[in-house]
Amino acid sequence: MEETQNRLKFEIAQAVLKAGLATEEELPDVVLDQPKDKTHGDYATNIAMQLARIAKMAPRKIAEDIVAQFDETRASIKKMEIAGPGFINFFMDNHYLTNLIPNILKAGETYGKTNTGNGHKIQVEFVSANPTGDLHLGHARGAAVGDALCNILEKAGYDVQREYYINDAGNQMMNLALSVEARYMQALGEEWDMPEDGYHGKDIIELGMEIANKDGDKWVHQSEEARRKFFREYGLSYEVQKLENDLRQFGVTFHNWFSETSLYTENKLKPTLEKLKEKGYIYEKDGATWFRSTDFGDDKDRVLIKQDGSYTYLTPDIAYHKNKLDRGFQTLINIWGADHHGYIPRMKAAIQALGYEANTLEVEIIQMVNLFQDGQKVKMSKRTGKAITLRELMEEVGVDAMRYFFVMRSSDSHLDFDIDVARSQSNENPVYYAQYAHARICTMLKQAQEKGLDVNAQYNASLLITEKEENLLKRLGEFPQVVADAAEKRTPHRITQYIFELASTLHSFYNAEKVLDQDNIERTKARIALMKAVRITLENGLTLIGVSAPEKM
């Protein structure tokens, strides 16, 4: 498929040169479309319009010259037409599709893999929620989108590393310690107020009880310092473990959990500040140390070291990003919640101040998730009265529905998540629609075997000539390009769209044609092979977004 397109593009370029319409330097990239309308052929190019200015001729005249010079014998062309303002439409003879099925069956789970990423080293940092409570739905969407994006990038040939940044060094750790302390004391029956900025999640209540049960009143008698140090460390490891467990259950794992504290223990901050100072982006004012981020288009300069001598959040963050770059990543992708978008200009400024291109850092903003049930907006959990957590929703609707819905829409638009739809086993639920297509194929393959048909038999793909079959073949052939495109544009939702389209094409075929037909064994064999190819492609697509492909439903 890809070869077919490249061949076609090459031949078009040759025809343009032969017709003397442009020199090799002037020649623009040949763009091939797959028109939606079948009367416009299998492929179309707008090259004639693009050349209008260069060749100083009318687009239709240019198109005629190109067609005249085109060597049809070299690219499986049945027919060419000039249409509209100057499109050239190519109608392929269908041999170009017959290799597709064997290729897919041979590739199996690697079908869809391309090398468009060319081993480009890319790091994706996502979720990175503070270790002070449960993951909520914004985090869940970030996790689903981030993981899907990583899968897609890998499939497109990028060298991807997934990382979670643990904010375990700021003031919030003291708040965590004080919150655990309060819950511990309360568990022992003491009167003890929660700190002002404390964490009120039920996970902290459970943690307080856990320590009280295990250690009794041991910590009441310790010095405040020793006690809080213990609660801090205990709380942190408890929270991190919980994050890791919840995410793993959600199907999301990381190569690396990076501790903010390690930036201090491994002395990464000073050298970062030195480097910025060296380059002249740092100055002192009002007893504080500032970063001149306005040099790179930020609204105002930012404080790095406060009057009291402590660092702002930005300082370790710059050191962290320098560390990432030092590790050799060529592109950094950060997936952030919408509330952090104001932070992008200063972070990009920092990247540039460190001597890198601004677009070395890409920030994908994940918009809010609104939950709906019974037609009403839901904000709070019925059980706890707090914001609904990832864990609760997993229990409520299951991982598959969440993963699908969270990547279904483009990340920069708000997402309405309807619990009733996600749970419904009906045609309004796209997850079931896609999984159902997969299960249907599995049933057919199983029945084929029960009827004594060899599902691995030799087949003749040229027997697949009906319109529905051709639609399926074309759809299957698009997959590698769709994945590559989704990777390049960082648009995981393109994959859910494709899955839906493929499922729809399959359902349509299924209703129109019968696969298992004892009276036409040769065609049955070919259709079985086609079904296997569709099944593989569906499963590969679903796997990219972290959704299972069940064999029966």
Next chain:
RNA sequence: GUCCCAGUAGCUCAGCAGGAUAGAGCAACAGCCUUCUAAGCUGUGGGUCGCAGGUUCGAAUCCUGCCUGGGACGCCA
């Protein structure tokens, strides 16, 4: 006040590194199961792509201004 994102069918959204008659799901209406799962299929109706200019052979897509909705603007993290 400054900045970011969004505004496309009744609803939820695709399409936006310009291309042919703007697509899909839901909802509405009319059909399809003695035959591989009807969790499915087929068909019909439904649009001044927020508004106004501009660039172009061509604009939902790019540029400018305006309107509406959401969000961000700490020596918090």
